[in-house]
Amino acid sequence: MSYLLALSLAWQPFHFVEQALPEGTPKVPAAIILPVKINGVDCLAQLDTGSPSAVTWHQGGEASDTGRDVTVELAGRRRTVNASAANLALLEQARCTQDLIATIGNEFFEQGTLELDLQNARYRWQQSPALQAAADAQPMRYTRWSGPGGYPLVLVRVAGGPPQPALLDTGSAAFGVNGHSAEAWQALTGGMQLLDERRFSANAWGRSLPCVMGTVPRTLEIGEVRLPAFLGGHCEGLGFSPNEPLAGVVGLHHLLGKVLVIDYVSQRWALRPP
Numbered sequence: 001m002s003y004l005l006a007l008s009l010a011w012q013p014f015h016f017v018e019q020a021l022p023e024g025t026p027k028v029p030a031a032i033i034l035p036v037k038i039n040g041v042d043c044l045a046q047l048d049t050g051s052p053s054a055v056t057w058h059q060g061g062e063a064s065d066t067g068r069d070v071t072v073e074l075a076g077r078r079r080t081v082n083a084s085a086a087n088l089a090l091l092e093q094a095r096c097t098q099d100l101i102a103t104i105g106n107e108f109f110e111q112g113t114l115e116l117d118l119q120n121a122r123y124r125w126q127q128s129p130a131l132q133a134a135a136d137a138q139p140m141r142y143t144r145w146s147g148p149g150g151y152p153l154v155l156v157r158v159a160g161g162p163p164q165p166a167l168l169d170t171g172s173a174a175f176g177v178n179g180h181s182a183e184a185w186q187a188l189t190g191g192m193q194l195l196d197e198r199r200f201s202a203n204a205w206g207r208s209l210p211c212v213m214g215t216v217p218r219t220l221e222i223g224e225v226r227l228p229a230f231l232g233g234h235c236e237g238l239g240f241s242p243n244e245p246l247a248g249v250v251g252l253h254h255l256l257g258k259v260l261v262i263d264y265v266s267q268r269w270a271l272r273p274p
Helices: 180-191
Strands: 002-004 015-020 027-038 041-047 055-057 068-074 077-083 102-104 113-117 122-126 140-141 151-158 162-170 177-179 197-206 207-216 218-221 225-227 230-235 259-263 268-272
Touching: 027 102, 055 077, 068 102, 068 140, 177 180
Parallel strands: 041 102, 177 230
Antiparallel strands: 002 077, 015 027, 027 041, 027 068, 055 102, 068 077, 113 122, 113 259, 140 151, 140 268, 151 162, 151 218, 197 207, 207 230, 218 225, 259 268
């Protein structure tokens, strides 16, 4: 995988996919979809900061050594990645705007700063540590557990407890804070009954997982956001096994209406007015 760096300051549009969780309830933003160009062809991909790799193809499994190189372009960045013929079936059939061809993860942006205007559905990337000297920035740890790319970890406090690291995950857009394991879910809820509890199934990388969601009647702090209660969720069999203890996975529910800034280089993040 190789890349060509470019400086980009112009805002680019994205759109939210909305979903009812569970069916019959009001739809909420559930995923961020980015327009991308692959070999000059217009396509759609999901933005997922819970995914470490630059590009994860949705068709035909992982790219193979016998594949061919293609150029993926978005936010002023161009990367050359390897993909097999099966991965490129949607591209070759000119169906890239009907189905998602890939997921774009942290490695694509890790040499600069990614900004997501969640109020106005736009984003931009710049090849600089934009939060290095910012007074409103919060500490973040960009950690690598295996393979290319990494994970942005931010600090949260639950029920006035000590600060704990949590994964900042745009792929969990519909959620407030997820318990990625049964143990994490127990710690988040403190064993308390959820308010307005609801159960449903959610799709995760082609698998249907049983989930529960509701209001946890405990305080939560995420950066400068302080909540008297928070939207918590847990999906069984998620398959996310971090290499260190985490409080959970922070989605976008409590961050909507803000500009989310992730500075991978300085390892800092911020929430700002739109």
